[in-house]
Amino acid sequence: MREKTAATLRQAMEAAHLEDGMTISFHHHLRNGDFVLDMVLREAEAMGLKGLRVAASSVFPCHGRLARAAERGVVAGLDTNYMSGPVAAAVARGAFAEPVRFRTHGGRPRAIDAGELHIDAAFIAAPAVDPLGNLSGVEGPSACGSLGYAMADAAHADTVIAVTDHFLDHSPERISIDHGQVDVVVKVDRIGDPAGIVSGTTKVTRDPVGLVIAEYAARAIEAAGLLRDGFCFQTGAGGASLAAASFVRERMREQGVRGRFLLGGITGYFVDMLEEGLFEDIYDVQCFDLAAVRSIRENAHHHEISASDYASVGRKRCYVDDLGAVLLGATEIDLDFNVNVHTDSNGVIIGGSGGHSDAAAGAEMAIIVAPLLRARLPIVVDRVRTVSTPGRTVDALVTEYGAAVNPARPELAQRLRDFGLPVFEIAELRRKALAMAGEPVRAPQGEREVAVVEYRDGTIIDRIMA
Amino acid sequence: MRIAKPTVQPIVKPSMAGSLESNDCLVSLHPLAKEELREGEEVRVEVDSIVQIQFGAQIEATARDVLARFGLTRVLVRIQDKGALDCTLRARLEAAVLRAGGDDHEA
Structure with a gap:
């Protein structure tokens, strides 16, 4: 029997042979309730890793750990399509050694598919994982539905690590990411807070x-x-x-x-x-x-x-x-x-x-x-x-x-x-x-370039100074 | 903006007008004793605005203008601004001045 389940997050990360300066990626379907990005960075710091590049499809206020990781040199670069909260403030302070690269939701997978954004290890918050290692977004206590933003990462990353809090003993009603793309599965207590997953307005305005x-x-x-x-x-x-x-x-x-x-x-x-x-x-x-x-x-x-x-x-x-x-x-x-x-x-x-x-x-x-x-x-x-x-x-x-x-x-x-x-x-x-x-x-306007804005076709269309 | 010829009223009590809703401001007036004022200072204006950089100076100028129209001195004006237009700011300032005038009825 071949086993792809790791006992701990640390073991899963060691299986990916992470080194200083590598690129690790995350998706944002758990939105402001995501625990996975922070727990990986905590472990990365404990492992003594430096100068990592984080490629996260979006960054939310819950990701305070990313700001700290930048200040401590654990993370040097950030590649994302959207950010709000303490990380945005940290970018303005110049906490990241390199200017942040902003992409678009279409430009990010284009860059991954084209090999411009190479991912050494993708960490996929997976609400449910079946015995074969298929990932599903529709079941489990942190169900978030579509995992669309994680699919390019799963297809191209050197190592794909699924982080879940819910093992299925059956096939899920919908498979989001095929087991053939998943190298390692690890179970943690919780991958997210469902209350934060549902963020943003979903009511018609009365203004x-x-x-x-x-x-x-x-x-x-x-x-x-x-x-x-x-x-x-x-x-x-x-x-x-x-x-x-x-x-x-x-x-x-x-x-x-x-x-x-x-x-x-x-x-x-x-x-x-x-x-x-x-x-x-x-x-x-x-x-x-x-x-x-x-x-x-x-x-x-x-x-x-x-x-x-x-x-x-x-x-x-x-x-x-x-x-x-x-x-x-x-x-x-x-x-x-x-x-x-x-x-x-x-x-x-x-x-x-x-x-x-x-x-x-x-x-x-x-x-x-x-x-x-x-x-x-x-x-x-x-x-x-x-x-x-x-x-x-x-x-x-x-x-x-x-x-x-x-x-x-x-x-x-x-x-x-x-x-x-x-x-x-x-x-x-x-x-x-x-x-x-x-x-x-x-x-x-500030005088230090803290971010570049990459258009969906890969051209740089602006720079953000702070 | 033209307002009815105001009677000069002494500030006899603290007052407030406005709100902290978006596009409004909260104005408060406090009487100041002469010794609380610096040399040559007649009114003190404190502005805390979400558009401080863009409109802070204009907000302070409007406050000084309204106070001058009422002939008020020895007063501290605090403005917590949530993006009020100038007309809103003037209305809040005038209401606060009238409420501070010592009459018990609502202005």
């Missing part, structure tokens, strides 16, 4: 401004002629995005439109639309709540997909290419429609692209939804502090005052006007905001 924006966004989609059979749709999980989805849902019901798929991070709201028959399928790279986890376990039309199939340009096609419309957020958008979702108005890192630039590039109509002013700061600026998503892939901005359409899409602007939507030049929206708020003083 009146958010509702106006949402209704305009839904009408813009209709005006563009996209609400027809075969429509493919993605939104973020924010309250305003969900409100827009609820308006889209009403229109689809009224007009008897049947869409093809819903995509992205999936919430219970999307599950309801699938179950109502408004869409044929859901393609799910990550579940945002337990309703989505239940659905992906039970519904054959709720499909688990890899991040590569979701959004990688290295694939001949990916799902974002078929999107009719996507609704996306912004901390800033500039007169050329470039969007910033990496830094706030003080230049502090507050997020990252995630799938923002992927979905914008793929969708027929990429709509940025945002209030004209947020905490007195105009959403439209002369030049964004950080380019996360290039303006050439952004079609429209929708605010509570109306829309601004990318000048490259004059026919779209005309359609919106014909539909009775208020349409402005983007500079006009900026002037409106400044008239209300006054001219903000621009925060000074």
Whole structure:
């Protein structure tokens, strides 16, 4: 009998022959409830490892240990698509020896598939593992649904270590990662806190401004002629995005439109639309709540997909290419429609692209939804502090005052006007905001490069200074 | 902004107006004894804003302007700002001034 179960995490890590400077990877489906990244770094420090590179698909406030590991030299580099919390603050302090490399949800698997991001050991938080070593996200006390972001890691890492807290004595209802890709399995007490796994908003907003924006966004989609059979749709999980989805849902019901798929991070709201028959399928790279986890376990039309199939340009096609419309957020958008979702108005890192630039590039109509002013700061600026998503892939901005359409899409602007939507030049929206708020003083920019922003095709499109 | 010709009121008690909700601010006024003020200082303004870098100076200027319109001196103004527009800030400042004026009715 061949055995691939290690008795302890330390034994599993020793089996991977980790050395100083190697790259270890993690996925973020356990979101702000993840224990695995921190427990591996604790062990790495105990083993005396130095200068590791962490390739984590996203980093959350629960990952304080990563900040400490950087300060102690255990970790030198970070490669991620999104970060918030103490690690973002540590990056700004210069705790990482090397500038952080920001990628996108599609760019990361593209880089892994292409061999640009080589992973020595992948640590896969696995909610359930069967006797053969197949991994499943849909069972166990830390069930998180899709394991889409871990699939490229599992396919290409030199050593794949599954970290689980739940052994199955049967085959799971859904196999996320095939046993043939898994080298070592180790059981720990808990891989995550289910309360933190379900993070982010999953309720439709009741904020009146958010509702106006949402209704305009839904009408813009209709005006563009996209609400027809075969429509493919993605939104973020924010309250305003969900409100827009609820308006889209009403229109689809009224007009008897049947869409093809819903995509992205999936919430219970999307599950309801699938179950109502408004869409044929859901393609799910990550579940945002337990309703989505239940659905992906039970519904054959709720499909688990890899991040590569979701959004990688290295694939001949990916799902974002078929999107009719996507609704996306912004901390800033500039007169050329470039969007910033990496830094706030003080230049502090507050997020990252995630799938923002992927979905914008793929969708027929990429709509940025945002209030004209947020905490007195105009959403439209002369030049964004950080380019996360290039303006050439952004079609429209929708605010509570109306829309601004990318000048490259004059026919779209005309359609919106014909539909009775208020349409402005983007500079006009900026002037409106400044008239209300006054001219903000621009925060000074730092002089040390702390991060680079890699676009989904591998080109560096901006640098973050602190 | 034009406000009704204000009567000059002495600050006789601490007062507050506003809230800590997004896009609002919480203004509080405290009477200061003469010896608590520095040489040449008539009012003291403390601003703690989530947009301090971008609007801190404008917020302080608005506070000084409103106090001057009421002819108030020997007062400490604390502003905890959550991104209020200038019109909101002025309304909160005026309400706090009227509430500090010694009348028991709500201004």
